Amino acid sequence: MGENLTRKILKAHLADGRLAAGEEIGIKIDEILIQDITGTAAVLHFEAMQLGRVRCKVACSYGDHNVLQVSEENTEDHVYLSTAARKYGIWWAKPGAGIGHQIHQEHFACPGDTALGADSHTVHMGGMGLYAMGAGGLDVAVAMGGGPYYFDMPAVVRVSLTGALRPWSTAKDVILEMLRQKTANGGFGKVFEYVGPGIQNLNLQQRITICNMGAELGATTSMFPSDAVTRDYMRRIGREKDWREALPDPDAAYDESMELDLGVIEPLVALPSNPDKVVPVSQAEGVKVDQVMVGSCTNGSYTDLKAVAQIVKGRKVHPDVTFFVHPSSRMDLEALAREGLLTELIAAGVNVEAATCGACIGVGHVPAKGMKSLRAINRNFKGRTGQKDDEVESSGCARRARRCRRRSTWPTIRASCPPPRPRTRRRCG
Numbered sequence: 365m366g367e368n369l370t371r372k373i374l375k376a377h378l379a380d381g382r383l384a385a386g387e388e389i390g391i392k393i394d395e396i397l398i399q400d401i402t403g404t405a406a407v408l409h410f411e412a413m414q415l416g417r418v419r420c421k422v423a424c425s426y427g428d429h430n431v432l433q434v435s436e437e438n439t440e441d442h443v444y445l446s447t448a449a450r451k452y453g454i455w456w457a458k459p460g461a462g463i464g465h466q467i468h469q470e471h472f473a474c475p476g477d478t479a480l481g482a483d484s485h486t487v488h489m490g491g492m493g494l495y496a497m498g499a500g501g502l503d504v505a506v507a508m509g510g511g512p513y514y515f516d517m518p519a520v521v522r523v524s525l526t527g528a529l530r531p532w533s534t535a536k537d538v539i540l541e542m543l544r545q546k547t548a549n550g551g552f553g554k555v556f557e558y559v560g561p562g563i564q565n566l567n568l569q570q571r572i573t574i575c576n577m578g579a580e581l582g583a584t585t586s587m588f589p590s591d592a593v594t595r596d597y598m599r600r601i602g603r604e605k606d607w608r609e610a611l612p613d614p615d616a617a618y619d620e621s622m623e624l625d626l627g628v629i630e631p632l633v634a635l636p637s638n639p640d641k642v643v644p645v646s647q648a649e650g651v652k653v654d655q656v657m658v659g660s661c662t663n664g665s666y667t668d669l670k671a672v673a674q675i676v677k678g679r680k681v682h683p684d685v686t687f688f689v690h691p692s693s694r695m696d697l698e699a700l701a702r703e704g705l706l707t708e709l710i711a712a713g714v715n716v717e718a719a720t721c722g723a724c725i726g727v728g729h730v731p732a733k734g735m736k737s738l739r740a741i742n743r744n745f746k747g748r749t750g751q752k753d754d755e756v757e758s759s760g761c762a763r764r765a766r767r768c769r770r771r772s773t774w775p776t777i778r779a780s781c782p783p784p785r786p787r788t789r790r791r792c793g
């Protein structure tokens with residue numbers, strides 16, 4: 365019997381223990397990601413170890429959560445992180461460069477590597493064939509110093525995808541369907557490995573969205589193989605030399621398995637206030653919304669925002685609605701600008717914010733009490749917007765944008781879809 369991709373990567377990085385589900389193992393970490401909230405503590409821990417320069421393959425520090433520097437403490441953290449980065453051999457991405465997961469995907473992530481981040485959405489990198497996990501600051505500091513990361517060997521779930529997404533269904537709907545079936549605790553102690561003919565119909569950024577929100581399933585991580593789709597994406601962003609094939613064996617064994625036909629997944633929405641409170645978008649038809657947001661590491665990529673720009677072109681945001689976007693990275697923002705897509709967003713009355721986590725963690729656009737906010741983000745837990753009585757619905761970016769199918773519209777959720785547009789060639793993935 366062959367091996368699944370999870371076992372292959374873990375075996376190649378095993379430092380301690382035995383690869384038996386539920387047993388504690390220690391693995392060597394190749395890539396480290398930290399950010400400007402939890403990362404500050406991680407670097408302080410690392411400094412206290414007095415090891416000198418970092419001893420992993422690559423360590424990156426991203427100023428992405430407190431980009432607006434709304435207090436002097438934020439600015440002080442950035443100064444500390446940037447000077448520590450220089451001293452210890454850590455790459456530093458200053459505020460405005462984008463959200464760490466997306467920047468890391470674009471510049472550093474190498475298929476087949478292990479990655480550890482002081483942030484739960486580090487699992488994002490699974491879309492490129494990395495075994496990536498979130499952890500606490502002390503664990504991350506130890507891994508930065510070359511020490512193994514210890515955790516319980518997860519059970520590996522084979523998710524066999526067939527078919528292709530229908531027009532107006534998105535990658536976000538795939539992971540919302542997973543959440544509908546498995547619930548927010550359904551992934552605990554598990555890795556979801558996506559395989560099957562359907563994966564060829566998902567581009568790299570769609571794979572990333574699905575793995576990113578594996579965090580909402582409670583999964584240890586999620587992974588797609590690194591294949592021709594991955595290679596094509598890396599070629600387009602000028603990193604083909606970093607591409608490596610990472611595939612499960614054709615006869616690989618798994619602890620559990622499930623099937624998902626992409627062709628039957630309909631547009632879905634997570635109602636307030638949990639990502640697994642998933643219903644068909646038709647059930648939310650008629651709900652008046654006050655805010656619309658597309659962004660975060662889940663849905664703020666070039667691919668996501670291009671879809672939004674194409675739909676709002678020549679239309680106007682409804683006067684009763686605030687519509688804002690947070691691009692995932694400056695690279696994505698620059699691509700949108702070069703292709704004139706930014707102009708379409710601005711002309712439609714969309715507030716184009718900095719490439720930052722921003723409103724995903726309640727920095728800006730805090731809704732007033734009783735307001736309804738529709739957001740293409742990963743988490744709609746109560747209070748995450750900065751308003752403890754918020755009502756946030758979470759769904760895919762295309763659905764948000766389609767609310768403007770008429771000129772000056774989208775105060776309400778519309779369940780009907782406009783006719784499918786011809787597919788356009790995408791720059792990334």
Ligand code: SF4
Binds near residue numbers: 429485660662721724
């Ligand atoms: S965009 Fe949101 S989910 Fe992603 S890293 Fe930032 S705060 Fe976390």
